Amino acid sequence: MGDNNKWDDKTVAAVSTAAIMLGGLLYYWVGEGQSTVELLELAYGSVKFFNNPLVF
């Protein structure tokens, strides 16, 4: 992490950018997953991924 173990410019920029982008991308994909489940519920009434696959 640079001289004297300090967070230099490249380190701060890399970590903050990566954290922001990762957060944004996870937010996007979780949202897509939720809307997909909602569409499946609209189409099939209920969606149970783990308890009873036959209901799906």
Add this chain to the structure above:
Amino acid sequence: MLGSILSQYARTLSVFAVLLLIVLIEALGVREAVYPGLLPFFTWMRESSWLGVIGTTYGSVYATVEAVHLLSMAVLGGTVLATDLRLLGVIFKDIPSETLVTGTHKCFRWALLVAILTGIFCAAGVGDKVYYMQVFWIKMLVLLLGSCYMLFIKQPFLTSRPHAEINPWMIRLLAITSMLTWFTVAATGRWIGFS
């Protein structure tokens, strides 16, 4: 004092300036104001530009360019996976990660350039279709951010010092972000194709 901080943390300040710009664009409604004005450009791209005319007239040319686009994306994805899975310690453990990071980057840049150039042609052929697709704009945003991240943030950081001197969790964070970014670009690209 302020000048010293500005020069010492120029890269970090640039990142936060871009973030602030994005927030302002959303908060002030700039995106909604600009969006309708882009439709004539996309219509012109498909109906009047030579790219759009060739793409819509000659199916074989469109298919060939699209194949090159997919191949360049495959090469790009290959370099990303080889580098990031090595950084995570999953593959190529006998090769130093510094060697892979520097060795694959030139290939990544060429693949990105070819993917963008062929992608412009592919988008021109279906310009009035992609304009209305939210997933197209998501892909463009992630492509732009991912390219900037790779060229100006990740690569300069990873080539600035031996990886043994970097906190392993930082390396994992960079690698996972990179993989998810290019996965999103690839997935949204296929989503466009199937919409």
